[in-house]
Structure formats: C-alpha cells, structure tokens
Amino acid sequence: MNITVFCSAADLDDRYTGPAREFAELIGRGGHTLVWGGSESGLMKVMADGVQDNGGRLVGISVEFLAAKARRDADEMVFAKDLAERKALLLARGDAVVVMVGGTGTLDEATEILELKKHGMHTKPVVLLNAAGFYDGLKQQFQRMEDEGFLPLPLTELVFFAEDGVGALAYLEESAGLE
Structure with a gap:
C-alpha cells in the first residue's frame, strides 16, 4: 500500500518524533511505501528514516523551490512546480x-484532502x-x-482519529482489505 503522509519538516520533541518513528517502522515492516513531502529535515526525515530502515520504499514529492532540502536516497523523487501541484500529486500517489x-x-493539506473527500473526489x-493529543481541538471542532x-x-466516514501508529495502520489495512 502507498501511504501518503502529511507532516511537519520542523524538528520536534519526542512527544511527536516517538509516535512518528513507531508509525514509520510499522509502514516499513509491513512492506508499504511512504509517499511524503520529500524533505530531509524534521518529522519528514524521522518518517523517511524509519520506513527505509525497516524495508519500506520512499516516494518523495517535493517542490522546485525546496529541491535543496530534498532527500537524495529516496527510491523516487518528484518535483512539482508549486504547492498546489504537490498536494495533488501526493494525493494521487497514495492509496x-x-x-x-x-x-x-x-x-492546509489536511483540510483540502477532507474537502475533496467530502465532495466525492x-x-x-x-x-x-x-x-500527544495534538488534534484534540480539531476533533472537537469537526464534531x-x-x-x-x-x-x-x-x-466517521470522513476521517479516522488514531491515537497511535498501531491504530492508524490497523485502520488503513482494514480499509484496504489487508487485515
């Protein structure tokens, strides 16, 4: 399964890098492909390292103005002309x-993906x-x-809130019939 992940390129503390590392390891061990923003920094790097170190593939989709920050050892790297094209490519390449x-x-990426889903796109x-409860407020707003x-x-048909990587991957595999 190609799993598109939207996340920060910022360096974050263990409340966020720990769950990211766990999820990345699960993706890699499961033989899945990470489709991500292609950055070699922050949480994007944590995800890419974890997937690659555990046998998964990397498909990066960056933008031309961030080419200098792109990971060089991805299995595939695509450069979009702008952020709008990047979002479209990230969605298109993921299952x-x-x-x-x-x-x-x-x-921005999350709300666009949800808006497209809401409209059946x-x-x-x-x-x-x-x-670490990062999206508790957003969950409350959606409710x-x-x-x-x-x-x-x-x-529940629009989005699933997972508290950890195990729950996230289990939901994805169940949704894809891979359980």
Missing part, C-alpha cells in the same frame, strides 16, 4: 492518507494521527461541525 502533526501547511481512507449540520456525511 491512503495520514495527517500527522504539523503547522499551517499540514493543516476521492474515497481514500484518511487518518489524523493524534500524537461540532457534524452536530450542527455542516458536514454532508458522518464524521
């Missing part, structure tokens, strides 16, 4: 999507990996959106 901790760029499973009629489908 499933996992959103990990990140800043405004990660939040894709049916891929989407997981928010809620490391309010559902409760007040802003979502045209149940929240």
